[in-house]
Amino acid sequence: MKEINRILTVYEQIDHFQRKVALATVVYVEGSAYRRPGARMLVSDDGRWEGAISGGCLEGDALRKARQVMLDGKPMVVRYDTMDDDANSLGVGLGCNGIIDVFLEPIDPTDPTNPIALLSEFSQRRDRRVIATICRRTPGTGLREGSRFVLTEHPTDAVPNWLRQDMELVMQVGKPLTSIIPIPGGIVEVFIERLDPGIELVIFGAGYDTIPLTRLATEIGWRVTVTEDCIAHLAPKRFPEATCLLYADADAVTDKLAFTDQTAAVLMSHNYTYDLAVLTRLLKTEVPYIGMLGPRKRYEKMKNQWERTGCSFDASSLKRVHSPIGLDLGAETPDEIALSILSEIKAFFSQRSGGFLTDRSGPIHDRITTEQNAVFV
Template sequence: MKEINRILAIYDQLDHSHRKVALATVVYVEGSAYRRPGARMLVSDDGRWEGAISGGCLEGDALRKARQVMLNGKPMVVRYDTMDDEANSLGVGLGCNGIIDVFIEPIDTADPVNPITLLREFSRVRDRRVIATICRKTPGIDLREGSRFVLTGQQTDEIPAWLRPDMERVMEVGKPLTTTIWLVGGAVDVFIERMDSGIELVIFGAGYDTIPLTRLATEIGWRVTVTEDCIAHLAPKRFPQATCLLYADAEAITDKLSWTDRTAAVLMSHNYHYDLAVLTRLLSTDVPYIGLLGPRKRYEKMQAAWIKTGQFFSQQALRRVHSPIGLDLGAETPDEIALSILGEIKAFFSGRNAGFLTDKLGPIHERSPIDYQQVLD
């Protein structure tokens, strides 16, 4: 989300009466690459750019290709083969050992469904959606390159029947798909990606160690709400990066907050009774991740308190509680603890075990089992 929001911010700063703009999007990766499908870079005709499609090795050539696209108004797919450093046409040893396809398209500011408009809507709504982009087509197909179809939770008849099954599959599994679809009269290359809203972090407690957690979370693009039952702790000058500061007592807090499947709740007030009351309320919600700062015995004491008062929570509900919270990094300072907490939350929502990459067998990123057939070359 942070990269998308930066692209939107730079786009809004440009004088579109004098500047032309293009958008470069990674649509296919085979082997290793620094960025994955869906990575974007906005380019203006004065050489300004925001975002990235690689670790810095492809951007220069992509800028040159983008100028060509802006001049002739025709999108293109550019293939970068980094498998052989010695034969690399870019003149630098990339060392990525991969093939990357980048779709570069001009942005028509008068088009109400141009890609920037769609990114802006996603940033505003912050829902889960699938976007399918026509990257290339044979001459007999009555679609333009750059045409897009959007699948959300809302019913729509605008998605063609031949495309809907693949879009629904991507919505379900979350992995991007680049594929060739044969139709009457020809074929199209389509890039389909699921876009998820950024992680939303709700922090219960506004102590000194909440400050670096808020700062680091917002730095990586998460939305952060800090809430407390002491209004004096919620001074805006202490949390200038926070998205929201909310004053509420523990008994009413869950009535004032909303949750998504990308929300993480972190309890770090250092007040046992406040954390117990909040945790008790949170377990009756569907927030997917609950982290509790402090030693394991603190959480065990809370569980004993529930038994004593006759409160019961299912094992499924209790599995959402992470206590002690954080990865085992040897963290000691508030900043290091914040890093440990954010690392665990990111791993949780990514479905990873957060181990050392050096110990992982096979590639860093999952490989798509579907081959991208270059039938339109």
Template sequence: MKEIKRILEVYNHLDLSQRKVALATVVYVQGSAYRRPGARMLVTDDGRWEGAISGGCLEGDALRKARQVMLDGQPMVVRYDTMDDDANSLGIGLGCNGIIDVFIEPIDPGEFRNPIRLLEEFVRLRDQRVIATVFRANAETGLCTGMRVVLTETATEEPPGWLRSDMVLCMATGKARTVRYEVTGQPVDVFIERIDPGIELIIFGAGYDTIPLTRLATEIGWSVTVTEDCIAHLAPKRFPQATCLLYADATTITEKLTLTDRTAAVLMSHNYNYDLAVLTRLIPTRVPYIGVLGPRKRYQKMQAEWERSAKGFAQSALNRVHSPIGLDVGAETPDEIALAILGEIKAFFSDRSGGFLRKKPGSIHARQAALHEQD
């Protein structure tokens, strides 16, 4: 989300009457690569770029290819084979051991459905959407290279029949796919990806230790709301990066917030009664992740109070509460604690364990062994 926003920011500051622009997108990866399918890089004809398609190894060559695309006005697919360092045509040892296809296309500012406009719509609406990009097609298919089909939860356009099932699957699983179809007897390569609006972090409490958590969360592109029942703690100068500062008491707070399946709530006010009141109101909501700062005994005390007052919650609801919060990284300082909290939240929403990658068997990413052909 942050990279997309930065690309849009740079694009919207360009004088498009004077500058030409191209967009490079990773559409296929076999084996290992620093960036996964969906990574983007905006390139201008004066040699500037924003975003990245690798760890810095491919950008120079992609820039040269993008200049040709902008000059000709025709898109191209560039394949980078980093399997063999000795035979690498780029003259550098990448060591990634992968094959990467990059789709580079010119951007026409006057085209209503150009990819930049679709990304702007996504950022504005903050919806979850699947975008299918045709990156290789013969003229006989009647499809244009660079054509895109969009599927959202409130879709008003219906994908073509040969594409719909894979787009629906991508929406459900979130896994990007590169698929080869046959249309009018001709091969068509399509990259299908789901883009998400990112995690929406709500921090209950505006103490000293919430400042680094707010800063780090916004640095990685999350939306951050800080809320408190003491307006003096919510001074904007303390949280310049926050998306929203909200003054509200614990009894009405859930009525003033928009809670989604991408919301992570973190309680760290250090006020037991406030945290108890907020948590009592959060558990019945749809928030998938609720973290409570403090020792395990503090949360156990809350559970005991619910039992005494006959406000006990089902175990399935309590399973959404993480207390103590954070990964076990030996955090001590507020900045380290913020890192541990963000690590756990990211692992939760990515459905990962948060362990050491060197102990994980196999690939650290789901691999696509070869270009998948539709049955």
């Protein structure tokens, strides 16, 4: 989400009467690569770019080819084969051991359906959507390279039947997919990806250790709300990076917040009574992740207090509570603790264990395939 917003910011700064622009998107990866399908880079004809499609190895060549795309006004797919460092034609040792397809397309600022316009709409609405891009096609399909179809969580008949199943699959699992699909008149190669609004972090408590957590979370592109029942702690100068500062009592705060399936709530006020009241209310919401700073016995004390007062929650509700919060990194300082907390939250929403990658068998990134996958010829 952060990279998309940066691209949109740079795009808005360009004088489109004077400059031409193109968008490079990674649409297929076989083997290893630094960036995954969906990585983007915006390029202007004066050599400026924003975003990245590799670790720096491919950008130079992509810039040259993007200039040709801007001159011709026609999109193209460029394949980079980094399997053999000695044989690669770029003159650098890439070392990725993979095959990477990059879709380069000129941007027409007058076209309301151009990819930048679709990304801007997504950024404004912050919904979950799947975008399918026609990368290549045989003559006679009635489609053009760069045509796009959008599927949101609302019913639509704008997606053709031959594409709907794959788009719904990507909507369900969240992993990008490149498919070769036979349709009347020929075949098409389609890149399908899901765009997610990203993780939203709600921090209850505005103490000293909240500051590095807010700063680090916003640095990686998360939206952050900091809330407290002491307005003096919520001075904007203490949290200049925060998306929202909310002053509210513990008994009313959840009524003033909107939670999604990408919301993480973190309690770190160091005030037992406040945290107990907030946690009691959070467990009555659908927020998927609740983390609490402090020792395990603090949370156990809260559960004992619920039992004494006749307040009960089922096992599935309590499973959402992570206490103590964070991955076991040996964190000591507030900044290190912030890293530990954010690492656990990211692992939770990515459905990963948070262990060492060196101990992981198989590829780092999960992939999905369909029977229609093939090499386009």
